[in-house]
Amino acid sequence: MVLKVAIQMDPIEKIDFDGDSTFVLGLEAGRRGYPMWHYLAHDLSFRDGRVLARARPMELRHERGNHYTMGAPELIDLAEMDVVLMRQDPPFDMAYITATHILQHIHPKTLVVNNPVAVRNAPEKLYVTHFDGVLPPTLISSDMETIKAFRDEHKDIILKPLFGNGGAGVFHLKPDDENLGALLEMFTALSREPVIVQKYLPEVRQGDKRIILIDGRPAGAVNRVPAKGEARSNMHVGGRPEKATLTRREQEICEMIGPHLKREGLIFVGIDVIGDYLTEINVTSPTGIQQINRFDGVKLEAEIWDAIEDALARRVLA
Secondary structure (H helix, E strand, C coil), rough: CCCCCCEECCHHHHHHHCCHHHHHHHHHHHCCCCCEECCCCCHHHEEEEEEEEEEEEEEEECCCCCCCCCCCEEEEEECCCCEEEEECEEEHHHHHHHHHHEEEEECCCCCCECCCCHHHCCHHHHHHHCCCCCCCCEEECCCCCHHHHHHHHHHCCCEECCCCCCCCCCCEECCCCCCCCHHHHHHHCCCCCCCCEEEECCHHCCCCCCCCCCCEEEEEEEEEEECCCCCCHHHHHCCEEEEEECCCHHHHHHHHHHHHHHCCCCCCEEEEEECCCCCCCCCECCCCCCHHHHCCCCCCHHHHHHHHHHHHHHHCCC
């Protein structure tokens, strides 16, 4: 199967060579002989029923400092592609949502990964609320008194923006911290969205586990341990990756959400688990496959492309 692939992503010259999941997905596409085009989200257009992108032919190599070659820009019709990877990083803002509406016009004739309708309906910190018994004590609200009452009950809390990403704007507030009011004022000034408040889980000191699910099944995991003096475990703020396997509880969580992910066309998903609790379901541009590959001696990018080919084959048979 030779597929024409367009990748909607961030600038290829700025990727993290050792950590970027989109990069290794592109490398695997090249190994399979798929011609590829690269474009940025703002290069996407809708005109008279057609979905267009000003894209550049792209070849990738696993050579540090020489990892890509790009051709001249050309206007391509994405309906002529077999696959579009929607891989630009969040924030999950109105520009992101608009991109899902535009790409919806070509899916599933052109397979968009992940399904743009499902992505639009699954913002990370809200999507997880639809599964019973997996969240830590959680509040989503803009009401100051309700937030204060939640803190009075749980004492040690995490406060974060509802549509944030990468650990930005995440605060750990201990019972004697006097900054809650000022932080809520700051969040209110920056956006109209509610904030998300959760009971602090001390198990995070042992790690925040990223589990990759491919077409609804768990395929690997990496533990991310926060740096000393840091409440966040994200690797770009100093979190340390460690080899990890799944606990029985984590298997149960995957069995609970996996069939739903598969049914919704969410082929490549990353979930975050702290202790016994699921905290996020990442469907926009999940990462972690390079780290898991190194620890486990696997090639998750190959498994993802196998799942994409299977999805295309099922579409043809249908």
